[in-house]
Amino acid sequence: xxxxxELISAFSAQAQALGAEVYRASSPEEARALVKRLIxxxxxxxxxxxxxxxxAPLNLALVIExxxxxxxxxxxxxxxxxxxxxxxxxxxxVAETGTLVQDATxxxxxxxxxxxxxxxxxxxxxxxxANLEEALNYWLAKGEIPGxxxxxxxxxxxxxIERVLTIGVHxxxxxxxxxxxxEEAELND
Amino acid sequence: xxxxxxxxxxxxxxxxxxxALTRFADNYxxxxxxxxxxxxxxxxxxxVAQIKEETIARLEELAEQFVxxxxxxxxxxxxxxxAEEARAYIADLARAKGIKTVVKSKSMATEEIHLNRFLQxxxxxxxxxxxGEWIIQLSGQRPSHLVMPAIHMSRQEVAELFRRxxxxxxxxxxxxxxxxxxxxxxxxxxxxxxxxxxxxxxVAETGTVAILTNEGNGRLTxxxxxxxxxxxxxxxxxxxLADIVPILEVLPRNATAxxxxxxxxxxxGSVPAVDPEGNYLPQKELHIILLxxxxxxxxxxxxxxxxxxxxxxxxxxxxxxVYQQLGGTFGAVYTGGIGVILTAFFTGFExxxxxxxxxLGCQRCREYCSANIDLPGLIEELRRRVVAKKGVGPAAxxxxxxxxxxxxxxxxxxxxxxxxxxxxxxxxxxxxLPFFPELTEGRALPPLSSVPFxxxxxxxxxxxxxxxxxxxxxxxLIDYVFPGIGEAVGRVLAAMGRELVHPEGQGCCGFPAWQAxxxxxxxxxxxxxxxxLAEIEAEAVITACPTCTxxxxxxxxxxLKGDAEWAELTRVLAEKVTDFSSxxxxxxxxxLPFLAPIRxxxxxxxxxxxxxxxRASCFPRELLLAGGAELKEMEPAELCCGFGGSFTLKFxxxxxxxxxxxxxxxxxxxxxxVALDCPGCLWQIGSVFSGKTKHTAEILAASLKxxxxx
Ligand code: SF4
Ligand code: SF4
Numbered sequence: 001x002x003x004x005x006e007l008i009s010a011f012s013a014q015a016q017a018l019g020a021e022v023y024r025a026s027s028p029e030e031a032r033a034l035v036k037r038l039i040x041x042x043x044x045x046x047x048x049x050x051x052x053x054x055x056a057p058l059n060l061a062l063v064i065e066x067x068x069x070x071x072x073x074x075x076x077x078x079x080x081x082x083x084x085x086x087x088x089x090x091x092x093x094v095a096e097t098g099t100l101v102q103d104a105t106x107x108x109x110x111x112x113x114x115x116x117x118x119x120x121x122x123x124x125x126x127x128x129x130a131n132l133e134e135a136l137n138y139w140l141a142k143g144e145i146p147g148x149x150x151x152x153x154x155x156x157x158x159x160x161i162e163r164v165l166t167i168g169v170h171x172x173x174x175x176x177x178x179x180x181x182x183e184e185a186e187l188n189d
Numbered sequence: 190x191x192x193x194x195x196x197x198x199x200x201x202x203x204x205x206x207x208x209a210l211t212r213f214a215d216n217y218x219x220x221x222x223x224x225x226x227x228x229x230x231x232x233x234x235x236x237v238a239q240i241k242e243e244t245i246a247r248l249e250e251l252a253e254q255f256v257x258x259x260x261x262x263x264x265x266x267x268x269x270x271x272a273e274e275a276r277a278y279i280a281d282l283a284r285a286k287g288i289k290t291v292v293k294s295k296s297m298a299t300e301e302i303h304l305n306r307f308l309q310x311x312x313x314x315x316x317x318x319x320x321g322e323w324i325i326q327l328s329g330q331r332p333s334h335l336v337m338p339a340i341h342m343s344r345q346e347v348a349e350l351f352r353r354x355x356x357x358x359x360x361x362x363x364x365x366x367x368x369x370x371x372x373x374x375x376x377x378x379x380x381x382x383x384x385x386x387x388x389x390x391x392v393a394e395t396g397t398v399a400i401l402t403n404e405g406n407g408r409l410t411x412x413x414x415x416x417x418x419x420x421x422x423x424x425x426x427x428x429x430l431a432d433i434v435p436i437l438e439v440l441p442r443n444a445t446a447x448x449x450x451x452x453x454x455x456x457x458g459s460v461p462a463v464d465p466e467g468n469y470l471p472q473k474e475l476h477i478i479l480l481x482x483x484x485x486x487x488x489x490x491x492x493x494x495x496x497x498x499x500x501x502x503x504x505x506x507x508x509x510x511v512y513q514q515l516g517g518t519f520g521a522v523y524t525g526g527i528g529v530i531l532t533a534f535f536t537g538f539e540x541x542x543x544x545x546x547x548x549l550g551c552q553r554c555r556e557y558c559s560a561n562i563d564l565p566g567l568i569e570e571l572r573r574r575v576v577a578k579k580g581v582g583p584a585a586x587x588x589x590x591x592x593x594x595x596x597x598x599x600x601x602x603x604x605x606x607x608x609x610x611x612x613x614x615x616x617x618x619x620x621x622l623p624f625f626p627e628l629t630e631g632r633a634l635p636p637l638s639s640v641p642f643x644x645x646x647x648x649x650x651x652x653x654x655x656x657x658x659x660x661x662x663x664x665x666l667i668d669y670v671f672p673g674i675g676e677a678v679g680r681v682l683a684a685m686g687r688e689l690v691h692p693e694g695q696g697c698c699g700f701p702a703w704q705a706x707x708x709x710x711x712x713x714x715x716x717x718x719x720x721x722l723a724e725i726e727a728e729a730v731i732t733a734c735p736t737c738t739x740x741x742x743x744x745x746x747x748x749l750k751g752d753a754e755w756a757e758l759t760r761v762l763a764e765k766v767t768d769f770s771s772x773x774x775x776x777x778x779x780x781l782p783f784l785a786p787i788r789x790x791x792x793x794x795x796x797x798x799x800x801x802x803x804r805a806s807c808f809p810r811e812l813l814l815a816g817g818a819e820l821k822e823m824e825p826a827e828l829c830c831g832f833g834g835s836f837t838l839k840f841x842x843x844x845x846x847x848x849x850x851x852x853x854x855x856x857x858x859x860x861x862x863v864a865l866d867c868p869g870c871l872w873q874i875g876s877v878f879s880g881k882t883k884h885t886a887e888i889l890a891a892s893l894k895x896x897x898x899x
Contacts (some may be wrong), residue, residue, distance in 0.1 A: 014448075042743070049414075066489050068702070075463060075467035075469075076463050076469070077379070077463045077467055078467065081379065096448075098382065099446050099453075105244075105460050105461070106461070107412075107460075107461045107462065107463060107469075110408075110412050111412065112571060114408050114409060115409075132434050132437055132449075133431070133434045133439065136430060136431060136434060137431075140431070142429060144395075144457075145395055145397065145430065145457055146457070147453040147457050147458050147459065147460040148411075148412075148454070148455070148456055148457075148460045149454070149456075149457075150453075150454055151452065151453035151454070151455075151878055152451065152452060153448075153450070153451050153452075153453075154451050155451065156403070156404055156405040156452075157403050157404065157451055158320045158321075158367060158403060158404045159337070159403075159445070160320040160321035160324065160337065160338075160339055160404075160886055161320070161321075161324075161339070161342070161344055161347055161363050161366060161367070162363065163209070163212075163213050163216075163337070163340065164208070164344075164363045166363055166364050166367045168367070168368075168371070169320060169367055169370065169371055169403075169404040169405065169406070170318065170371060170374065170375070170378075170404045170405040170406045170408075170409050171404065171405025171408065171409075171451070171452065172405075173324065
C-alpha cells in the first residue's frame with residue numbers, strides 16, 4: 001500500500017514536471033464528478049470518447065452531457081477532427097518517467113488521444129509500475145504485444161526553433177491525467 | 190587554400206550558428222547530467238553497446254527473423270540493398286496506389302537516400318512534418334544536426350521563411366509560429382494517403398518498430414494515412430523486445446537531456462485505419478524497408494563495424510568543439526564525427542576523406558557516446574586509409590616521414606630555424622610567421638628556443654643522495670620551444686630526491702606522424718625511442734606532455750604489437766610511463782614539505798589527452814590545491830583549446846575560433862593564471878591569454894622553498 005503511494009507520488013511529480021496535470025479520484029462517483037468539473041473548467045463544447053472496458057462502467061457519455069458539452073458524431077476521423085477534448089483510458093503508467101502506456105490499436109483510442117487539443121487520460125492506480133522495464137514485461141507476459149502501443153509522457157512539445165520549449169505542436173497541448181484510485185488509496189489521502 | 194578550408198571560413202563567418210550551438214551545448218551538458226540522476230550512464234551504455242554488438246554479429250539472422258515476424262503480423266517487408274532500390278520501391282508503391290500526397294516524420298534514413306527529391310521528381314507532394322524538418326524543407330537546406338535539424342536558424346529567419354513560403358504574415362514569436370505550423374501541417378496530415386517514417390529501433394523477436402518523437406508528428410504520420418512506409422537501417426535491429434529499454438533510457442537523455450520523449454510508439458504489424466474519405470480499413474498497409482546501403486559492408490569491416498552500434502543520439506555532435514563552430518559544414522547528410530564515418534560507407538569515400546581532416550582528435554565525443562564507440566579512433570583509422578590511398582601531400586611527407594625520424598637532421602633543422610626566426614621575434618614572442626601568416630594573426634606565439642632542453646640538462650639541480658632515478662622523456666615542444674618546463678620538472682624532482690636522466694637518443698614521440706595517418710613512420714620513431722629509453726634502469730619514465738604519454742603508453746604497444754621483439758619492450762615501457770603530475774601526486778608527501786604556499790588564483794585547463802585518455806586531470810588540480818593555490822574552475826574546463834597539433838596549421842581560422850571560446854571560459858573564471866599540463870595547450874592558450882599560462886611543473890617549481898634540494 002505504502003509502495004503504491006510512493007509510485008503515485010513519483011508518477012505525479014514526474015508527469016507534472018513534464019507539463020501534465022494530474023488529478024485523483026478514489027471512487028467511480030468521484031471520478032465522474034471530477035471529469036464533469038474538468039470539462040466545465042476547460043470550457044470545451046465537443047468531446048470525443050474512446051470505448052474501453054475501463055471507461056464503460058463510468059458511463060461518461062452522461063457526464064459529458066451533464067457538463068454541458070456534447071459527444072461528437074460522424075466518422076472516427078470527423079469526430080477526432082471536431083473534438084476539443086479526447087478521452088481515452090490507459091492500462092499502465094510508469095512512475096520513474098511519468099509515462100502513460102496504452103494499447104492504442106483501436107482507432108478511436110489512437111485518434112482521440114492525439115488529434116484534439118486537450119487529452120483527458122484515465123488510468124487505474126493499480127496500473128502503476130516502477131519503470132519502463134516493468135511496463136514492457138507486463139505486455140510480454142500477456143503473450144503477443146499489441147499492434148500499436150503508445151507511451152505518452154506529458155503534452156506534445158517542440159524546441160525546434162531556437163531551442164525554446166513550446167507546448168502543443170501536433171499532439172495535444174494539454175494532458176489531463178485522472179488516477180482512478182482504489183478504496184485503499186483513500187486512507188492515505 | 191583548399192576547398193574545405195574555404196568552406197570552413199565561410200561557416201565561421203556566420204557567428205549565429207556557433208553562438209546557438211555553443212549556448213545549447215553548455216546547457217546540454219548540465220541538463221544531461223541531471224537527466225541521468227539515479228542512473229549509471231556507464232552501465233547503461235555498456236548494455237546498449239552489448240546489445241548492438243550482438244546485432245552486428247547476428248545481423249543477417251536478425252534481419253531474417255524480423256522479416257518473418259513482421260510479415261506474420263501483417264507487414265510487408267522489403268530488403269533494399271541500395272538507396273536506389275529503396276527509393277524505387279516507395280515510388281512504385283505510390284504509383285500503384287495512385288497516391289499523390291505524402292507526409293513524413295523525421296527520418297535520417299530517408300535523408301540518406303535523398304527520398305524527398307526523388308519522390309518530388311515523380312510528381313508527388315511530400316511534406317516533412319517535424320517542425321525543424323519542415324522549416325529545413327521550406328528553406329531548401331539540409332539538416333544541420335541529427336536531432337535538431339534547424340538549430341542553426343533564428344526565429345526571425347523562420348518567420349521570414351513562413352512569410353515567403355506559406356504566404357502568411359507571422360510575428361517572429363515562437364509560440365505563434367508553432368501554432369501556425371500546427372494548423373498548416375494538420376491539413377496535410379488529414380489529406381495524405383501515405384505516411385513515411387523512420388524508426389529508432391527494429392525488434393527482430395517481434396517484428397516491432399519503435400519511433401520516438403516529441404511533437405507527436407510520428408504518431409499522426411503512422412495513424413492517419415492509410416498506407417504507412419517505414420524506412421529503417423539494418424543497424425537499428427535489436428534481438429529482443431526487452432532490448433529497447435536501455436535504448437529508451439539512453440537515447441532521449443543523451444540527445445536532448447530528456448528522461449523520455451513525449452511519445453514512444455511501438456508498431457507491430459498492421460493495425461486499423463480510416464482513409465481521408467472516411468472509409469474504415471481493418472488492416473492498413475504497412476511496408477517496412479530494411480535498408481542496407483553499405484551497412485553489410487560496414488559490418489564486414491573489422492574496424493568500422495563498431496560504428497553500426499550508433500543509435501543516432503547526436504551527443505557526439507553536441508559536445509564536439511569543431512561541430513560547435515561549424516554546424517552542418519562538419520559532415521554531409523549525417524553530421525559531426527559519426528557523420529564522417531557514416532559518409533564513408535553510405536555516401537562515398539572521397540567526401541569522407543575530406544571531412545575527416547576536420548576532427549581535431551580531442552576525444553570528447555567518446556565520453557558521451559550512447560554506445561561507447563571510439564569515434565576519434567575510427568576517424569584516425571579512416572585517416573590512415575585515406576593516407577594509404579592518397580598519401581599525405583609533399584610538405585607533410587618531407588616533414589613527417591623525411592625529417593622527423595632522422596633525429597640529428599631534425600635537431601639541426603630546428604636549430605637553424607631557431608636562428609632564422611630572429612627577425613620575427615619581438616620581446617620573446619613570434620609576431621609574424623613567413624608561410625603561415627594566419628597562425629600569428631592577432632596573437633603572439635612562442636618562438637623556438639635558441640638553447641633546446643637537451644643542451645641544458647647539465648645545469649639541472651641534482652640531489653646529493655638520490656632516492657631514485659627517473660627517466661625524462663621531453664618531447665619536441667618542451668625540448669625546442671618550452672625548455673623551461675623541462676627545467677621545472679628537473680627542479681621539482683630534484684626536491685623529491687630523484688635523479689633525472691634525459692637519454693640523448695630520444696626524439697619526437699611520433700604523435701604528429703600517427704595523427705597524420707602515417708603508422709609506418711610512427712613505428713620507426715617508436716623503435717628509436719624505445720631503444721633510447723629501455724637502456725636505463727629507472728623507477729619511472731616521466732613526460733610533461735600528455736600526448737607523449739599517450740604515445741608511449743598506449744600507441745607504441747598498439748603499433749608494435751605484431752612484432753615479438755618489440756612487444757615485450759613496449760609492455761615494460763608502458764608500465765613505467767607516467768605523466769609528471771600523476772607521478773608527483775602519488776608521492777606528494779615527499780614534495781609538500783619543500784613547497785612555499787602558492788599564492789595564486791588559478792584556473793585549470795583540462796588537456797584532452799590528460800583528461801580523456803589518461804584520466805589524470807584531477808591530480809594536477811589536487812597538487813595545486815595542496816600547495817595552497819586558490820582554484821577557480823572555468824566552465825567548461827574540458828573543452829579543447831583548439832590546438833590539435835597539425836590541425837592548427839591546416840585550419841588556423843577554425844583553431845582560432847575554438848580558442849576564442851576557450852578564452853571566454855578562462856576569462857570568465859576570474860583567475861590570473863591558467864594552469865595546464867600540456868605544452869601544446871600552453872602554446873595555444875599562451876598566445877592569446879593576457880594573464881599567465883603555466884605548466885603545473887612550472888608553478889610547483891616556482892614555489893620551491895629551496896632552489897636546490899637539501
Ligand atoms: S574527437 Fe573531438 S573534434 Fe573529433 S569528432 Fe570527437 S569531439 Fe569532435
Ligand atoms: S556515435 Fe555515439 S554519440 Fe554519436 S550519435 Fe552515435 S550513439 Fe550517439
